[in-house]
Amino acid sequence: MNHTDLDSFRRQLREACGQAGVLTEERARAVLSATLLAEPAITAGTAVDLRTETRDALLAITLRLPQPVPQHERNLLPLLPDPGDGDTLTWHLATGAIPAAVPGPxxxxxxxxxxxxxxxxxxxxxxxxxxxxxxxxxxxxxxxxxxxxxxxxxxxxxxxxxxxxxxxDALRPPPPAVPGLELGVHYSPADPDSPTGGDLYDWFTLPSGEVHITLVDAVGHGVTSTRQAITVTHAIRTLALEGHPFADLVARTSNALTPIDPTLMATVLLVRITPATGRVRLANGSHPPPVLITTTGHTRLLATRSPGRGVGFPRPGTPDLVHHTLDAGDTLLLYTDGLVESRKNYDEGESRLLTLARTHAHRPTIGIPRELTGQMHDVVLHIDDTVVMAIRRTP
Known part of the structure; x- marks a missing residue:
């Protein structure tokens, strides 16, 4: 089948793997390998031909490209195809005894x-x-x-x-388009050569029209903390869309995940914003408090009277919410502790953040997170992943 759209290309491949009972890891390697090869041609407007056939307990995937692919380039793919230097690549994947469920969205x-x-x-x-x-x-x-x-x-x-x-693409989604709000985000990894870390975020619009934002900082480093942060953000999204009370989300998430992974610990900050009115609710589970920047350049922390506890902590939950209303032009900064701990002094970092944030009261929202991270990391004695998010209410 000829494809000029990357989504339909991946869909055909995933459906073939699902019907043949290919293991998820093998499916992932096959989809990534084929996508890396087909994406340049499809982006340029050239169709690529993808054919799948199951025979003798093997799923054969055949991809025909406009240009030949040398063997040395094939060797760099996550899943090696059959040897050759032509424009046709073939993979043979072991099938399962029982067909697996075809992947969803x-x-x-x-x-x-x-x-x-x-x-x-x-x-x-x-x-x-x-x-x-x-x-x-x-x-x-x-x-x-x-x-x-x-x-x-x-x-x-x-x-x-x-x-x-x-x-x-999947874990650090771009800001959604929300009338009445301007959104910006920047992620700075502790190791530039390693894309994984425990600092993740999620934002989406609820059926009520409110914007929900989740910011998670899983304890630890590397792929293990990434997997745990993914689990937390996905669980919170599921519970939020099911309509559970906002104040109960952190506790419910912790109670659901701790029996599955007793080692999981993560600080969590949840935000609900009503774009039309500027109404803000904050639920903080052991996370650094957000910073409010007013249109006049004043800054302050939006901290709770009774600090909550994050996922996996003793007595998790957010007993005390923060309520605030953003005026037109006000900006809310959300961040992980890597932003304020670069000099190994949290209190000093927090004070510097409040001072530097004043200079961003009227700067474009989309550039604030990156610029502020650069200013705060001018001297780095302690390296940690950092996420900074900026939310401004527009007139």
Whole structure:
């Protein structure tokens, strides 16, 4: 079937894998590999031909491109196709005994595939550590183990590179278009070469017209904290769309997830904004308080009288909400602790943030998070992931 649309291309591939019972991790590698090859041609307006066929317990995926793909480029794909240098690539995937469920919406399928890739990357990291330990324990077979270690390192780096774009698209969504509000966001990773971290956010419009914003900072680093942060943001979105009371979301999320993963701990900040009136409600679970910037340039923290506790903490929940009304031109800053702890002094960082935020009272909203992060990170003694979000009520 010829495709000129990337969504229909991925949909056909996912449906074929689902009907054939292909494991989610293999499906994820196949979808990513085919997408990386087909996207340039489809973006340029050229159709690509995708055909699938199940035979002898194998799903054959055949992709025909406008230009040949050399073998050295094929070797860089997450899932290696059959050898060759032509314009046709073929993958053969093992099928399951029982057909798997066909993936749902594209966002859900992307999330499933990304979680499978993150889990695979985590397993590769564990294998890498085990190989290093074995290398230190023995003097025999050093050369063979070193070669294997290098191969694992390269596979790990490739896996990180492949999921980077999927993480950006699926887990760090762009600001939604909301009449009456201007939104901006910036993410700064602790390690520029590693796209994963525990600082994630989510924002969407509820059926009531309110805008819901979730900001999560999972304790820890690397792909494990990323997986836990994904779990928290997804659980909160589900509970919010089911209509559970805003004040109960953090406690309900913690009670639901802690029995599944007792090691999970995350600070959470939830915001509800009514664009038409500027009404704001804040639920804070062990997270740094937001900063309010008024049109006159005054700044202050919107802190609760009784601090709540985050997901996985003892007695989780948000017993005390913050209520505020944004005037036209007022700006609300949400952030993770990496913004104020770069100099290893939280109180100093908070004071500097309040001072620097005043200079952004009338600057374009979309550029505030990046500019403010650069100013706060002029001296970095403690490196941590950082997310900054800016919400301004427009006249």
């Amino acid at each position: 594209d966002e859900q399928a992307t999330r499933e595939e990304m979680l499978a890739l993150v889990a695979h990357t985590d397993a590769l990291a564990q294998q890498q550590r085990r190989l290093k330990h074995e290398l230190a324990e023995t003097n025999s077979g050093v050369l063979a183990m070193f070669t294997e270690l290098e191969r694992r390192d390269e596979e790990l780096r490739r896996a990180h590179g492949v999921i980077f774009r999927e993480l950006e």
